Amino acid sequence: MSYQNDVEIFMNSGSQPVQKELSMDNDEAKLYMKLISEEYNETLDAFKKSDLVELADGLADMVWVIMGMCNSCGIQFDNVWKEVRASNMSKFVDGKAIKNEYGKIMKPKTYFKPNIKNALGLEKT
Ligand SMILES: [Mg+2]
Numbered sequence: 418m419s420y421q422n423d424v425e426i427f428m429n430s431g432s433q434p435v436q437k438e439l440s441m442d443n444d445e446a447k448l449y450m451k452l453i454s455e456e457y458n459e460t461l462d463a464f465k466k467s468d469l470v471e472l473a474d475g476l477a478d479m480v481w482v483i484m485g486m487c488n489s490c491g492i493q494f495d496n497v498w499k500e501v502r503a504s505n506m507s508k509f510v511d512g513k514a515i516k517n518e519y520g521k522i523m524k525p526k527t528y529f530k531p532n533i534k535n536a537l538g539l540e541k542t
Pocket residue numbers: 456459474475478
């Protein structure tokens with residue numbers, strides 16, 4: 418199962434172009450950016466109202482429109498996620514966070530930034 422693939426099927430069914438090449442200069446990208454904003458606000462409202470059902474609905478809708486944005490821009494989300502996950506996990510040493518005296522999680526020597534260009538296939542490593 419892939420969230421991005423589910424949304425691709427939806428977009429194909431609704432005659433919304435799915436980009437295979439990287440590009441954000443298209444009508445679908447503009448539409449999905451607007452939808453992300455709308456769904457974020459719905460989710461925020463649900464949170465403010467302490468409505469857990471609406472919150473869950475809003476979170477799923479946000480994932481949906483974010484996947485729609487990726488499909489509109491030719492972004493293979495799994496590749497980006499793997500890079501961000503690896504970067505975040507590099508903050509832990511032996512599975513533990515290094516915190517300073519105030520509890521802030523510090524970036525240890527093992528930390529590396531996500532290489533998003535590489536995840537997008539824009540750079541060879
Ligand atoms: Mg919604």
